[in-house]
Amino acid sequence: MKMRNVRKYLKEFNGVSITAQRELLMGLIHKSQGHISAKELYKNAVKKNGSISLATVYRNLKLFKELGIIEERRFGNLSCYYELKHANSHQHLVCKCCGTIIEFETPLIQKIIEQVEENYSFNVLKAEIYLEGFCKECNNADNNTVRGYSMS
Ligand SMILES: [Zn+2]
Ligand SMILES: [Zn+2]
Structure with missing residues (x-):
């Protein structure tokens, strides 16, 4: 996930003008090194450009998504998170306590897809799983009394 030059990145998409706001938002998404919510993005953006609105953030996130630059999770x-599109598919672990999001990969996903395609003649285009729980830090924290899991 390397994006050396935001401007160059946006230039690849014909017809999309590179505004200062878009450049700022893309830069911030890139800087977040992972997963950022619209509200977080807005909070960071408004520090650098006071005229940016939450509506602008949402509008541009939608645009970036349509262009295939970012993915919505x-x-x-939990609220929606946005991240730059990775070349490799990956899955997510989400800590219920601190909100940390950890990416992981497993060959099992491919196995599931193959099995489903064969058994159900279903053409799988996208497979996403996320597992909810407690990260190492939260698990080790003495004052953490939250335990248990739900399958909801
Ligand atoms: Zn945690
Ligand atoms: Zn991710």
Whole structure:
């Protein structure tokens, strides 16, 4: 996930003008090194450009998504997160306590896809799983009394 030059990145998409706001937003998404919510992005953006609105952030996120630059992730009841599109597919672990998002890969996904395609004659285009739980830090924290899991 390397994007050396935001401007060059946006230039690849014909017809999309590179505005200062778009450049700022793409830069911030890139800087977040992973997963950022629209509200977080807005909070960071407004520090650098006071005239940017939450509506602008949402509008541009939608545009970036349509252009295939970023991906939108929904982790259960948590708000949407955005990340730059990776070349490799990856899955997510989400900590219920601190909100940390960890990416992981497993060859099992490919196995599931193959099995489903064969058994159900279903053409799988996208497979996403996320697992909810507690990260190492939260698990080790003495004052953490939250335990248990839900399958919801
Ligand atoms: Zn945690
Ligand atoms: Zn991710």
